[in-house]
Each structure stands twice: as C-alpha cells, then as structure tokens.
Amino acid sequence: MAVRVGILGATGAVGQRFIQLLEDHPTFELAALTASESSAGKRYDEAAKWRVNTPIPDDVAAMEVGSTDPADVPDDIDLLFSSLPSSVAAEVEPEFLEAGYVVSSNSSNDRMAPDVPLTIPEINPGHLDLIEVQRDERGWDGALVxxxxxxxxxxxxxxxxLDQFGLERVDVTTLQAVSGAGYDGVTSMEIIDNAIPHIGGEEEKMETESRKLLGSFDGAEVALHGAEVNASCNRIPTLDGHLESVFADLADDASPEDVAAAMREYPGVDLPSAPEQLIHVFEDNFRPQPRLDRERGDGMQISAGGIQATERGVKYNCLAHNTIRGAAGASVLNGELLAQEGWI
Ligand code: 11C
Structure with a gap:
C-alpha cells in the first residue's frame, strides 16, 4: 500500500531533490508540499523560482504549497521529509511531532540530541529504537529520525x-561543492575560479556526528565511538559532490588490499533507494575518468580510491553526491527504513 508523504521546506535545493527522488517511488506517494509563508498558497512551480536540479514533474508543478503549520497538512500523511533551515526546523519539527507525524529530517538541529536517532541505514539501523526513548521523554506521538x-x-x-581494524583516529580534509551552501552557494558559481578555505560550523558536525553514527547503542543510549576525529572543511567551485581526503590510524595491521576488500564487501541494505553495493572502490590509479563519479548508483553510492599505507594506518579519498546521498536521498532512505521497521 502506498505511504503518503509530504515535504517540509519543499522549495529549496534539498526540497527540489526530494521531489526528484520521490517521482515514481515504488511506495511513497507525494501528497503535501510546505514552505515559508512567502510561498504558501502558490503553485509549486511559482514558489520554487530558482532551480538547481531537474525539471519539475507536471503534477508536482501544479500542486499548491502549504504553510509549515501542522493544521495546514492533511492528517492522512504518514511521513514528512524535512529540509527546513535548522533554525526554522527547531521550532516547526516539534509541532509536527507533537501532532503525531513521523518526520525524517535532513535539518541539522537536534542531530546530536541523545534521544534522536542519527541514522544511515547501512551503518546503524538499530539506533532507530531511540524513538521509544524520545516518545517516553518528550511525550511525542510522532517520531523523529x-x-x-x-x-x-x-x-x-x-x-x-575500517572499524574492524581498530579505528583509533581520523584526520579528514574536505573539498565541498557549492550546492551544500544552498541558493547562495549555487549563485556563487557565477564567480568561478575560486576556492574558500573554510566552512564555518562544518568541522564540528563531522567530528561529532561521525562518532555518534559509529557509536554503540544499548537500547537506551548511544555511546560515541572512541576514535578521535579531526576535520578541515573547504569549498571548491563544483556544483554537486563532496570530495574528502581521509587519514585513518588503525590499531591492527591492514594492507591497502585489506582495506579495499573491507570497503568493497561492506554490506548494503534491501531498501528501494539503496545502492546494491554501498562503496565502489577504484583500484586503478590511471583509470579513465568517468564523467561524474558522483552519479554512481543514481547518486547513492560512495566512491573511494587512492588507498595507500601510512605509518599508522591508511590514507584514501572518498566522494559522494552531497544533495542526493548526502541530503534528500539520505532522508528518503531513512523513511524507507522507518516503513520497513514498522514505525509508519
Ligand atoms: C555544506 N554540508 O556543504 C553543508 C551543507 O548540516 O546538513 C549541509 C548542512 C547540514 O555546506
């Protein structure tokens, strides 16, 4: 049976990606769009004035955008995806949770809240059980992931x-696409030939969120992973796709071949939007360059390569599509996990 879904913050860069990913989805049926007061009441194609992605499907173009007031959203919506600015989400999401809606959110508020599951289905699906804790403690009828x-x-x-080899410390430098900065970032592509040597707030997110994702869960709380994580984040003039250089210190001996095998064999999940293989490992340093590695697995696969030994472990590069695997696709996948696990 179809799951009726809506989008909170449908007109932005990630909102537009949600619409693209929900078109022809096997189980999710898009039934509600919301955005800020300035967009409410308009047709979607009038409200989403600037476009960063694909054309809007005709049926979505004609849909009326509602406000982010729960009273404005039909009661029969089973699942809401959220890509609201975090300051707005911090106010709006709890109103929907109190009203009983299940919300799969890409917004950065509350990611580190102890009772909120921060989830990648292939990594830590069991953390979804934190929903029981949030319902007990916050009295929400809904659920937030x-x-x-x-x-x-x-x-x-x-x-x-890599964790099977005793992950002790991670140093990472990122080269991030402008779409990560939303509309302002995309319009800044008019000024090409530029690189920005810092992204405020980004480093702390990488350092804390990665330890929560890899942390162990005892049914009541997540213990952050013990590895030290240090990030340095930078912006480069590409539209989509974040590229990262990782230096990982490992307690055990692991050759680059062992690491490549561990990445290649890391298990996927059986969800409609998940790639069959989570990590694609490039092992030929002189391979012909495909046009866009970020598009692998319809934008849902991680690419890794350049794996080499260091004195304390390994170094390598990895890349993913930031607004698909890194944002809207990640929320859709969590929504599929919520459905598979019976939370909606
Ligand atoms: C960037 N990663 O590229 C940011 C954008 O916490 O979801 C996404 C912000 C977030 O600037």
Missing part, C-alpha cells in the same frame, strides 16, 4: 568498513 551532514555521510561508510 535525522540523517547526518553531507560531508559526514561521504566519509562514515568508509570508516565503518
């Missing part, structure tokens, strides 16, 4: 594959 920041999602699957 968050996905991590896009630069965190790009790296964490590779770290999860």
């Amino acid at each position: 968050k996905n991590p920041n896009c630069s965190t999602i790009t790296m964490v699957p590779t770290l999860a594959a």
Whole structure:
C-alpha cells in the first residue's frame, strides 16, 4: 500500500531533490508540499523560482504549497521529509511531532540530541529504537529520525568498513561543492575560479556526528565511538559532490588490499533507494575518468580510491553526491527504513 508523504521546506535545493527522488517511488506517494509563508498558497512551480536540479514533474508543478503549520497538512500523511533551515526546523519539527507525524529530517538541529536517532541505514539501523526513548521523554506521538551532514555521510561508510581494524583516529580534509551552501552557494558559481578555505560550523558536525553514527547503542543510549576525529572543511567551485581526503590510524595491521576488500564487501541494505553495493572502490590509479563519479548508483553510492599505507594506518579519498546521498536521498532512505521497521 502506498505511504503518503509530504515535504517540509519543499522549495529549496534539498526540497527540489526530494521531489526528484520521490517521482515514481515504488511506495511513497507525494501528497503535501510546505514552505515559508512567502510561498504558501502558490503553485509549486511559482514558489520554487530558482532551480538547481531537474525539471519539475507536471503534477508536482501544479500542486499548491502549504504553510509549515501542522493544521495546514492533511492528517492522512504518514511521513514528512524535512529540509527546513535548522533554525526554522527547531521550532516547526516539534509541532509536527507533537501532532503525531513521523518526520525524517535532513535539518541539522537536534542531530546530536541523545534521544534522536542519527541514522544511515547501512551503518546503524538499530539506533532507530531511540524513538521509544524520545516518545517516553518528550511525550511525542510522532517520531523523529535525522540523517547526518553531507560531508559526514561521504566519509562514515568508509570508516565503518575500517572499524574492524581498530579505528583509533581520523584526520579528514574536505573539498565541498557549492550546492551544500544552498541558493547562495549555487549563485556563487557565477564567480568561478575560486576556492574558500573554510566552512564555518562544518568541522564540528563531522567530528561529532561521525562518532555518534559509529557509536554503540544499548537500547537506551548511544555511546560515541572512541576514535578521535579531526576535520578541515573547504569549498571548491563544483556544483554537486563532496570530495574528502581521509587519514585513518588503525590499531591492527591492514594492507591497502585489506582495506579495499573491507570497503568493497561492506554490506548494503534491501531498501528501494539503496545502492546494491554501498562503496565502489577504484583500484586503478590511471583509470579513465568517468564523467561524474558522483552519479554512481543514481547518486547513492560512495566512491573511494587512492588507498595507500601510512605509518599508522591508511590514507584514501572518498566522494559522494552531497544533495542526493548526502541530503534528500539520505532522508528518503531513512523513511524507507522507518516503513520497513514498522514505525509508519
Ligand atoms: C555544506 N554540508 O556543504 C553543508 C551543507 O548540516 O546538513 C549541509 C548542512 C547540514 O555546506
């Protein structure tokens, strides 16, 4: 049976990706769009004035955008995806949770809240049980699951594959696409030939969220993973796709071949939007360059390569599509997990 879904914050860069990913979805049926007061009451194609992605399907273009007031959203919506700015989400999401809605959110507020599952289905699906804790403690009838920041999602699957070798410390430098900065970032592509040597707030997110994702869960709380994580984050002039250089210190001996095998064999999940293989490992340093590695697995696969030994472990590069695997696709996948696990 179809699951009726809606989008909170449908007109932004990630909102537009949600619409793209929900088109022809096997189980989710898009039935409600919401955005800020300035967009409410308009047709979607009038409200979403600037476009960063694909054309809007005709049926979605004609849909009326509602406000982010729960009273404005039909009661029969089973699942809401959220890509609201975090300051707005911090006010709006609890109103929907109190009203009994299940919310799969990409917004950065509350990701580190102890009772909120921060989940990547292939990494820590069991953390969803924190929903019981949040219902007990906050009295919500609904449920909230968050996905991590896009630069965190790009790296964490590779770290999860390495953890069997005793992950002790991670140093990572990112080169991030402008779409991560939303509308302002995309319009800044008019000024090409530029690189920005810092992204405020991004480093802390990578350092904390990755330890929560890899942390152990005893049914009541998540213990953060013990590895030290240090991130340095930068912006480069590409539209989509975050590229990261990772240096991982390992307690056990692991050759680059062992690490490549662990990444290649890291298990996927059986969900409609999940790639068959989570991590694609490039082992030929002189391979022909495909046009866009970020598009692998319809934008849902992580690419890794350049795996080399260091004195304390390994170094490698990884890349993922930041607004698909790193944002809207991550929330859709969490929504599919919520459905599979019976939370909706
Ligand atoms: C960027 N990663 O590229 C950010 C955008 O916490 O979800 C996503 C912010 C977030 O600037």
